Amino acid sequence: MTSVFGDLISLAAAAEQITVQQFNDGWVHRYTKNGKTRFSYGYQFDLNSGVSQQLATDKCASSELLLDAGISSTIHHSLVTSWVQDSAGKWQRSTVNINWAKRQSRAIVKNVTLPVIVKPVTGTSGEHVYLVKTNEELAKHLLTVVKAHRTAAISQFIPAKAEIRLIMLDNSLLLAYKKTAAAGEWRFNLSKGAVAELLEHSNVDETLVNSAQKALKALGLRVAAVDFLMSSDGPRLLEVNAGIMLNNLAQQGSAQKDIAIQSYRTILQKMFI
DSSP, rough: OHHHHHHHHHHHHHHHOOOOEEEGGGGGEEETTEEEEEEEEEEEETTTTTTHHHHHHHHHHHHHHHHTTTTBBOOOOOESSEEEETTSSEEEEEOOOOHHOOOOOOOHHHTOOOSEEOOOOOTTTTTEEEEEOOHHHHHHHHHHHHHHSSSEEEEEEOOOOOOEEEEEETTTTEEEEEEEEETTTOOOOOTTEEEEOOGGGSSSOOOHHHHHHHHHHTTOOSSSEEEEEEEETTTEEEEESOOOOOOHHHHHHHHHHHHHHHHHHHHHHHHHH
16 A cells, blocks of 8 residues: 555665565555664654653653653643542543543643643644633543543643754754644644745754753654744743654655655664664
């Protein structure tokens, strides 16, 4: 099965004299060169350990680790779960309904000022991500997310004029671009109509690079994308993504496609060193 990622990674692999095979409808790629075999699963490359990938995927766990590492610009994400412990210490799923959601919402607003963002703990591409401004909206969307994903992450809404993504590889900046949201949209996902502007490395604020380096070290990652919201109060670290998905960037123009292929080439090079 062909895909945008499959095409990009195949071109990158060919340029590096790496044989690539697709499995599981293109979700798994196996790379071979000089008798050595490596893999990618989805957009995750095996430069990262499985645990580090999971930590980055978990928005709540990763935000706590980043704050603990001294990255004070990190936006904290609080965990809401339907799992509770009974008197014997056994974990059970509680009944998830609107009354449960209202109770959770009342507890949340005691600690976080509205508006807030409700999202899946491990979600991607802006799906099931809601900006909520009232207690009623909070209960409604919290119920939707927890029913679909079993857990939810709650974070303060930070108004921003742009989002900057830094893709880091082994402590160095690999790729940087700024995302501007589509008209009427507050999310900066390229899949939601945002537009990407490639940034020269020399034009990237060194403090952002330093924060990204600290973030990868804190989570034990070798390759990851670090997102910063550019707010009126300065950059805020939103999240770290261990998966390197450049599909939407590559589809915005020939220059973007070329840089996506080159970025994948560099990642593949590292996999075979």
